[in-house]
Amino acid sequence: xxxxxxxxxxxxxxxxxxxxxxxxxxxxxxxxxxxxxxxxxxxxxxxxxxxxxxxxxxxxxxxxxxxxxxxxxxxxxxxxxxxxxxxxxxxxxxxxxxxxxxxxxxxxxxxxxxxxxxxxxxxxxxxxxxxxxxxxxxxxxxxxxxxxxxxxxxxxxxxxxxxxxxxxxxxxxxxxxxxxxxxxxxxxxxxxxxxxxxxxxxxxxxxxxxxxxxxxxxxxxxxxxxxxxxxxxxxxxxxxxxxxxxxxxxxxxxxxxxxxxxxxxxxxxxxxxxxxxxxxxxx
Amino acid sequence: xxxxxxxxxxxxxxxxxxxxxxxxxxxxxxxxxxxxxxxxxxxxxxxxxxxxxxxxxxxxxxxxxxxxxxxxxxxxxxxxxxxxxxxxxxxxxxxxxxxxxxxxxxxxxxxxxxxxxxxxxxxxxxxxxxxxxxxxxxxxxxxxxxxxxxxxxxxxxxxxxxxxxxxxxxxxxxxxxxxxxxxxxxxxxxxxxxxxxxxxxxxxxxxxxxxxxxxxxxxxxxxxxxxxxxxxxxxxxxxxxxxxxxxxxxxxxxxxxxxxxxxxxxxxxxxxxxxxxxxxxxxxxxxxx
Numbered sequence: 001x002x003x004x005x006x007x008x009x010x011x012x013x014x015x016x017x018x019x020x021x022x023x024x025x026x027x028x029x030x031x032x033x034x035x036x037x038x039x040x041x042x043x044x045x046x047x048x049x050x051x052x053x054x055x056x057x058x059x060x061x062x063x064x065x066x067x068x069x070x071x072x073x074x075x076x077x078x079x080x081x082x083x084x085x086x087x088x089x090x091x092x093x094x095x096x097x098x099x100x101x102x103x104x105x106x107x108x109x110x111x112x113x114x115x116x117x118x119x120x121x122x123x124x125x126x127x128x129x130x131x132x133x134x135x136x137x138x139x140x141x142x143x144x145x146x147x148x149x150x151x152x153x154x155x156x157x158x159x160x161x162x163x164x165x166x167x168x169x170x171x172x173x174x175x176x177x178x179x180x181x182x183x184x185x186x187x188x189x190x191x192x193x194x195x196x197x198x199x200x201x202x203x204x205x206x207x208x209x210x211x212x213x214x215x216x217x218x219x220x221x222x223x224x225x226x227x228x229x230x231x232x233x234x235x236x237x238x239x240x241x242x243x244x245x246x247x248x249x250x251x252x253x254x255x256x257x258x259x260x261x262x263x264x265x266x267x268x269x270x271x272x273x274x275x276x277x278x279x280x281x282x283x
Numbered sequence: 284x285x286x287x288x289x290x291x292x293x294x295x296x297x298x299x300x301x302x303x304x305x306x307x308x309x310x311x312x313x314x315x316x317x318x319x320x321x322x323x324x325x326x327x328x329x330x331x332x333x334x335x336x337x338x339x340x341x342x343x344x345x346x347x348x349x350x351x352x353x354x355x356x357x358x359x360x361x362x363x364x365x366x367x368x369x370x371x372x373x374x375x376x377x378x379x380x381x382x383x384x385x386x387x388x389x390x391x392x393x394x395x396x397x398x399x400x401x402x403x404x405x406x407x408x409x410x411x412x413x414x415x416x417x418x419x420x421x422x423x424x425x426x427x428x429x430x431x432x433x434x435x436x437x438x439x440x441x442x443x444x445x446x447x448x449x450x451x452x453x454x455x456x457x458x459x460x461x462x463x464x465x466x467x468x469x470x471x472x473x474x475x476x477x478x479x480x481x482x483x484x485x486x487x488x489x490x491x492x493x494x495x496x497x498x499x500x501x502x503x504x505x506x507x508x509x510x511x512x513x514x515x516x517x518x519x520x521x522x523x524x525x526x527x528x529x530x531x532x533x534x535x536x537x538x539x540x541x542x543x544x545x546x547x548x549x550x551x552x553x554x555x556x557x558x559x560x561x562x563x564x565x566x567x568x569x570x571x572x
Contacts (some may be wrong), residue, residue: 103342103532126344126532163516167529185436185516186526192422196516199425201434 031085031251033111039087041078042097042110043067049214050192050272051075051116066151067094073210073272074114080264084255099167101125102241111248112240116208118169119239124263127275131256132237133265138173139212139228139279140204141197148203149226154178156280163202165193170206171227173227178206180267194219210276220261227282285400298374345535350535354527359535361523364544365509368519370436372444372509373502380449381491384456385482401453414511421515440512448505451455455497459490464537492562503548510544 009128034040041075043052048063054069056062070079070089082092095110103126118136119129140157142148148160157178163185164170174184185202187193190211197205198220207215212225242249259265332338386394388402396544408416421439424432435438463486511522518526520540529538 104534105344106337120530122531122533122550166525172530183518186518186522187516188514192418192514195422195426199422199434199438201425211360224329264386272364 030181031248033248034108035093035212037087037090037172038093039082039085040065040093040095040110040244041273042083042095042102042108042113043074043115044099045096046190047075049209049218050210050276053272060093061096063083068092071272073134073268074116076257076268076272077259077265078114080259080268081252081255084258085251090214098110108243108246111246112242112252114170114240116238117213117241118236120169126244127177128242128244128246128250129239130242130249132239133256134238134269134273135231136208136236136238137228138170138236139209140206140226140282141198141215141223142204142226143197143220143226149224151226152280152282155170157164157165157282160203161201162204162206163187163193163196168207170208173232174206175250177229177232208277210273212279213275220280225279229282288452307369317344328532330412345534345538347533349537350527350531351539354524354536355539355542358520358523358527358539359543361518362520362540364437364517364519365458365506365512365544366547368441368444368508368509368512369502372441372448372505374518375441375445376448376452376505377498379445380452381456381487383449383453385487386455387457388460405450405454408447409454411447413444413447416447417511418514420446421512436512436515436517440509440517444508444512445507448501448508450485451504452498452502455501457492458497459494460486462493463489496555496559496562499551499558503555506548510540532540 026083028046043234045062047062047067048064051072051074052065052067052069053071053075054066056064056066060066062068065075067078070076079089079092082089097110097113097115099110099115099117102115102117105126105269109263112130114133115145115182116136117123117129123129148157148161151157151160154177160180161182161184162174162180163180164174164187166186166188171184174180179275184206186195187196193207194215195201197215204226205212205215209225209228212228215271218222237251240252242252256265329408335341335357350365382403383404386397387405402494417440420443421436424439425434449531467485467489468481471485472478513519513522516522520543524540526532
């Protein structure tokens with residue numbers, strides 16, 4: 001099933017490439033990249049499903065997943081954008097960029113960073129964001145059979161100890177929308193947050209919905225997605241991060257608009273994020 | 284600079300105390316040269332930094348005054364957790380480390396197993412990076428799932444810091460104990476004191492007094508290392524500043540956290556310097572008398 005869909009996407013890409021050869025062959029002069037003819041893309045390591053997929057080959061610096069595989073939603077989107085920019089997939093270079101390096105001042109080591117980074121107005125003062133490549137909802141993961149697993153409302157979560165990963169908008173969501181009575185914890189890494197949930201140091205882990213389904217299916221046994229939260233006004237979306245004012249942003253935005261219009265983004269979401277629907281909404 | 288009291292104590296002590304801030308002992312001329320060279324170095328550094336091509340970017344992302352002011356209150360609140368961890372850990376460390384140091388100083392082959400344990404303990408916990416001890420204990424111990432084992436991150440953070448710093452501090456105590464001449468114990472025993480009484484009333488009072496400055500030095504380190512407990516997820520000053528940095532992509536909150544740590548470590552460092560000088564003066568006075 002998945003293989004067939006990947007083949008389908010490849011065909012679509014090929015069709016798009018032949019039918020709009022002019023657009024794809026657009027000279028890159030207007031879209032300067034860090035290294036001419038190459039697209040350098042940053043993301044964090046380990047790269048987790050469902051955003052990244054594939055198995056890193058032995059000796060690879062990448063752990064858990066391999067961004068170079070083209071598998072997983074963010075990897076697939078990145079390669080689709082590269083194709084749109086007229087860059088061959090062999091000329092796409094992946095670079096390990098810890099989250100905080102993606103927005104540190106100074107010259108960037110990447111053309112863009114794609115790492116489930118949510119757009120906020122405050123962040124956009126420091127870096128440039130692409131338009132949305134995924135509209136995201138936050139959700140909460142809990143262990144089966146614990147008191148929190150019977151909660152049905154947002155207000156019901158208030159009395160539990162929650163946790164989130166540092167740097168995510170999940171923590172901001174806890175503080176501004178759930179307003180728990182006990183201080184929520186934050187974790188430097190996905191792995192620490194998962195361990196804290198298993199250890200019952202936190203009752204619920206707030207993460208984006210696709211990650212939540214990965215947590216319940218692969219990382220924590222006997223856990224479930226309790227529900228997703230209603231989107232904040234204006235919605236929340238992931239964008240690729242660029243150095244402030246990088247002219248490449250408008251090229252990538254054009255590419256994303258095209259991928260949205262021709263249904264590629266939707267298709268990629270069906271392939272890689274299909275599970276990330278159908279969680280009850282906590283109100 | 285030498286205080287009034289130092290001057291009365293003689294030029295040598297005054298010169299020594301001026302060494303606290305490293306001005307040297309060259310009198311008024313020395314002070315003038317030190318001042319001039321300080322001004323030159325800082326002006327040159329200031330000019331070099333503010334004329335760097337990325338200065339504007341650095342200034343807005345690291346030295347944003349309104350960001351500093353708006354995040355300082357919540358980072359200060361989080362900092363209370365650092366202070367709490369520090370205060371509890373410090374008391375425990377002082378007691379446990381002294382106990383271990385005394386064990387390690389026990390003479391005779393009978394006590395070999397205890398001595399060996401104390402040595403192994405100190406070797407192990409001085410060798411493992413603090414952050415690893417915190418992460419392993421903080422995530423590992425609650426994973427046992429035992430009802431009687433607390434899951435609190437603060438609890439395990441304190442346990443880890445106590446384990447690591449006790450290893451250091453017990454060595455400091457031991458150095459103090461070994462610096463007391465063996466004849467002191469011999470004299471005490473010849474007066475009819477038991478080994479324990481000799482240790483308690485003759486050796487330890489001298490040993491502890493001698494190691495107060497290095498002890499305080501370790502506590503300055505402990506104050507800073509409370510930030511490592513953040514890896515377990517509790518909202519302490521470093522985590523809170525990171526939350527603020529990540530929310531805005533502006534690094535100024537780190538400066539606010541650094542400011543808070545420095546605000547409590549500098550007074551302690553000066554206090555340590557003062558203790559060293561006072562102790563030296565006392566001992567010199569004792570030698571003259």
